[in-house]
Amino acid sequence: MTNNPISQISDEEIVSMTLRERSTFGFIVERYEAKLRRYIERLGVRDKDDQMDVLQEVFIKAYKNLNSFDIQMSFSAWIYRIAHNEAISWYRKHNVRPEGHLIADSSEVLNLIKSKEEAADVVFDQNINAEEVNKALLRIDEKYRQILTLRYFEHMEYDEISDVLKIPVGSVGTLIHRGKKQLLNELNLDSIRI
Amino acid sequence: MKDMETENQNQNQLKDSVLNRLVSDNICPTSKTWFVSYDILAWTLWLTATLVGALAVSVSLFVLSYHQYAFYELTHDNLYTFLEDVLPIIWFSILVVMVLFSVYYFRHTKRGYRYAPWRILGSSLVLSLVGGLALHTVGVGFSVDRWLGGMVSGYESQEKMEQRLWQDPDSGRLIGEFIGVDTVFPYNAIFVDIDGVEWRINTNDLHKDEVLELESGKAVRVFGQVLSKNPTYLHACGVIPHIYGSDYDKYEIEEYRDAIKAHLSHFYSSDDELSNSICTKIEPIMRFRDQFTD
Structure with a gap:
């Protein structure tokens, strides 16, 4: 993969190439399939076939709307926004409650909990049961779960999150702060210490 | 090893199915003009809403300044009953609605979502107030009020109100x-x-x-x-x-x-x-x- 010259080309350049030659869009699919699959799975699309359907729609929509991509924002945020919207409309269409499947490893979860930004004024023991944190994440409000997912599992910057969720940059920090507070309330600290 | 193979297979499968569908359904990217037009439309609607808001301010200012010289003592029992009668409530309402519209349309521009609604609300209101003051200064409030009074039978211009009161x-x-x-x-x-x-x-x-x-x-x-x-x-x-x-x-x-x-x-x-x-x-x-x- 790293030896492939296409990996040296930026998303924005591939977009320009795709507008001239349709087949180049395959590189976008290759580049984002795994990330977006993981993301929509975290948002609640768990069945493999459903994921395939949703992803296909995501990429078709991305292709149709390529001309709306604003070169001043990151392509990653742009395509995540499409995936986000598509996942939400999927579970609305299927009338199911979005139950995220936070397939995070312990280091990701620890990262979330130990994060000093917008600190929730609670000092955590480092020995934390990731399983419990995952369960707590599933119990918090959807809007907080979405934003914590983007921040700590997709490792996005605030302005990227703002672009994905279409909310003001200032609100991103506030929502993360509140989300973490709610998460802490949901966590039973005694039970998560090993 | 087997997992990696399956993943690669899935990846190719998705890529192929997407590319095949693009060909079979003859899907093309929507023209850039469409998106630019949409953005221009959002900005135009925002500008229109702000301008109408400014117009509402200019007519309100005209009405308020006009009634400074109204000798309310001659037509009403007190200032309160006079204000109740003459305050341009309809224009105040139009201003509020237009400011809300301009917030809505601004949020629908390409990067409008990046700004906090209260900030958009505040700047739209300030723009309408400043624009309204400018329009009032050059006499637009007066002209609009008179024009509407002549054109719309249900609109009570200052002229009609003056006639009703006097x-x-x-x-x-x-x-x-x-x-x-x-x-x-x-x-x-x-x-x-x-x-x-x-x-x-x-x-x-x-x-x-x-x-x-x-x-x-x-x-x-x-x-x-x-x-x-x-x-x-x-x-x-x-x-x-x-x-x-x-x-x-x-x-x-x-x-x-x-x-x-x-x-x-x-x-x-x-x-x-x-x-x-x-x-x-x-x-x-x-x-x-x-x-x-x-």
Whole structure:
């Protein structure tokens, strides 16, 4: 993969190439399939076939709307926004409650909990049961779960999150702060210490 | 190893199915013009909403400044009932709705979502206020109010409101024009009100500036005591310019208001010959006196 010259080309350049030659869009699919699959799975699309359907729609929509991509924002945020919207409309269409499947490893979860930004004024023991944190994440409000997912599992910057969720940059920090507070309330600290 | 193979297979499968569908359904990227047009539309709607908001501010400012010279004491019991009657509630409502619209449309521009709604709300309001002040300064508020009054029957322009408040012979208030002097009684002016009724108006108690104003032939407001309805005869206590029928500027009106106030004060000055006038007994003058003696 790293030896492939296409990996040296930026998303924005591939977009320009795709507008001239349709087949180049395959590189976008290759580049984002795994990330977006993981993301929509975290948002609640768990069945493999459903994921395939949703992803296909995501990429078709991305292709149709390529001309709306604003070169001043990151392509990653742009395509995540499409995936986000598509996942939400999927579970609305299927009338199911979005139950995220936070397939995070312990280091990701620890990262979330130990994060000093917008600190929730609670000092955590480092020995934390990731399983419990995952369960707590599933119990918090959807809007907080979405934003914590983007921040700590997709490792996005605030302005990227703002672009994905279409909310003001200032609100991103506030929502993360509140989300973490709610998460802490949901966590039973005694039970998560090993 | 097997997992990696499956993943690669899935990846190729998705890529192939996406590319095949693009070909089979002949899917093409939507034209850039469409997206640019959408953005331009959002900006245009935002601009329109802001402009209409500014227009609402300019008419409101016109209405408010116009009524500074309205002599509410002559038509209403107190300032509260007067404000209740004349405050441009409809324009205030339009301003609120337009500011909300401009927030909505701004949020639909390409990067509008990045800004906090309260910030957009604040800047839209400030823009409308500043724009409205500018429009009011060049007389747009006045023109819009007059134009709407002529075009829309349900819209009460200041002209119509003035007529509603002032063309009320039972209360001794008339709007109309001087058409001549009674040849038998020269202190009686002949006056036609906006309903086409011809009046004899006793001008004995008017200040000389008021007589000049009346005889200028411009539309004026006259208040006093109706002495007879058949034939129609009114004892005038004051003459006030009717802005809509004339070309006064607001400074002239302001000066005139001061002159009228000074003149009316004679009606309740004990050492003045006017203090025995019939005018001292009419309600508007008494309200004026109460205001001055408070």
